[in-house]
Amino acid sequence: MADVNNPGLNLLFLRDEELRQGIELLFFAYRDFTAEPDAILAKYDFGRAHHRVIYFTGRSPGMTVGELLGILRITKQSLSRVLGQLLKQGFIQQKTGSRDRRQRLLYLTEKGAELERQLSAEQRARIARAYRAAGAQAVEGFRKVMLGIIGREEDRRRFASKAGAAPGIAKPGQGTGTQG
Amino acid sequence: MADVNNPGLNLLFLRDEELRQGIELLFFAYRDFTAEPDAILAKYDFGRAHHRVIYFTGRSPGMTVGELLGILRITKQSLSRVLGQLLKQGFIQQKTGSRDRRQRLLYLTEKGAELERQLSAEQRARIARAYRAAGAQAVEGFRKVMLGIIGREEDRRRFASKAGAAPGIAKPGQGTGTQG
DNA sequence: TTGTTTACGTCAGCCATGTTGACATTTATG
């Protein structure tokens, strides 16, 4: 293909095989990453869309509907369907913004928070296992590459090193183990 | 939140933050990773499901329907819909297996191969950019972590170190499929 | 104050893609 005719690329050893493996790593990892929560959600008659709303609401309590739409990159009509269900069933509550009373700030209820913990516990455990097995240095590489894949600086900002002194993390073998 | 009032949880807080960032890296990376191909596919009235079939058929020419189902982890009825369209429109062709004539081995047509190149070019470029920006060592870490996230050894095998291998490897599932 | 824009909600319908269940055909295999 084109790569073969482009000597510049070859210098970087970014061979087609390597790049395709990257593509497939994303596919398989994401496929498996979402499988467990899906099973839990089914018990509540919820789907992946509900999970995302619950997750990001738990992550950033007080977030506006518009901000959530910006993260999910779906239409308000799509969001409305799942958000409406979560509100009606008491997993999420809205509060009118005090600074701007047009805004509806989103919060998990206690019930919602419990489901959130249950769902993300599975995913955190999976990530923890992978991090532990790979080692701290690999985790740093993982972060770098993933940040490179994310398209918008606006989205990357969310990952700005809060771990500024982060190196004290999970080494292979031990781990803190207490986190569910 | 409760964390703030709980002294001695600092290590755990960092760890939870780190794990959640991992969750979000997967979400954002996958979201952006699929966005560009989706736009191209729309022109053909195809969706992400078509892309997956085209991609994996191109990756492993001669693969059986059953093997593809195993990779995608969807039902044969779901696959049948998109595969049928791709066959009818001449993007994919099937050949009866020579070893086992019940099997239908999948191949891209030239038309299909061209679409495949167009689609994966976007994704390969994205991965290439990320790899280049992160550096070789980071890529190694990325691979390690991603492999840890993938659940089944069976799937991980596909990534067995072809590290020093020559370019242009094809991994025909098994059958030579010389039958017409 | 008034007019416009913004943030959010909602109704209605369409489409893609996943699911289950039932059944048919061809071929391999014990």
Place this chain on the structure above:
DNA sequence: CATAAATGTCAACATGGCTGACGTAAACAA
């Protein structure tokens, strides 16, 4: 020869994207 396997197909249903149109309340600018 009987059974199992690989594949295909029909039908019905659910989820969660989408567009388009329209409504309300609040903020903001002229």
